[in-house]
Amino acid sequence: MKELKKHVRTLFDLSEKEAEIFLSQFTRVSLSKNDVFMPTGKVCHTIGLIEKGLMKCVYHRNGEETVFEFAYENSFISDYYSFVTLTPSEKEIRCLEDTIVHTISRESLEKLGKEHVFIESMSRKINERLFLRMHERLKSMLLDPAAERYQKLVAERQDLTQRIPQYLIASYLNVKPETISRIRKKISNRP
Known part of the structure; x- marks a missing residue:
């Protein structure tokens, strides 16, 4: 939890006390490989913050x-569309x-927001980051060749x-697995 607190403080420019207040409402959950964090068809009422592990x-x-x-260490995870619109999730979130993961319910987050002004600022920053990330991903899918999309993924987390x-x-980059093999081979053959 110490690393998560440090990450949250840096990400949102919070004081030690503000980070403690925010994280105090989270519950630590241990999931196994292949466990479903968020199933398709249910309204998402939870946001997670990953301490250790990997989800798709x-x-x-x-x-x-x-x-x-x-989503991996220090990442927030949720079906944010379902969370915001209160509609059943169209996607599944599963552990790889x-x-x-530390989770907070919609109810707890709303209560925190009413009690602490800095939570509103955090919410705005999260929304801005989500928008920018989705914009960059969409732009990359439309304009960048597969090799460049692969290199961006590697640059993000080697x-x-x-x-x-x-x-x-390959599925994430919207290419065939053979394409990933060719890209890796080209990269490994570079001087």
Whole structure:
């Protein structure tokens, strides 16, 4: 929890006391590999903050899985669309590794927001970051070649390519697994 507090303080420019207040309403949950954090079809009323582990967010269509995003240490995780609109989730969030996640309910978060002004500022910053991240991802999917999208993923977290199976990386980048093999081969052959 110490690392999470440090991360939250830095991310939102909070004092030690503010970070403690915010994190005090979170509950530590241990999940195993393949456990579902958020199932398809249920309204999401929870936001998680990952201490350790890795999750994937996927859409299911015609028996196929399409990876929307990965979440790992120090990442917030939720079906934010479902959380905001109060509509059933269209995606599933599942653990790729044994995971420790700290969760907060909508009710607790709203209560905190009413009691502490700085929570509103945090909420705005989270919304801005989510928008910017989705904008960059969409722009990259439309404009960047697959190799560049792969390199951006690696630049974000180099260890992800060791932790995530190649077929899931391919799904996330919207390419075939063979394309990932070719990209990796080109990168490893560079002087």
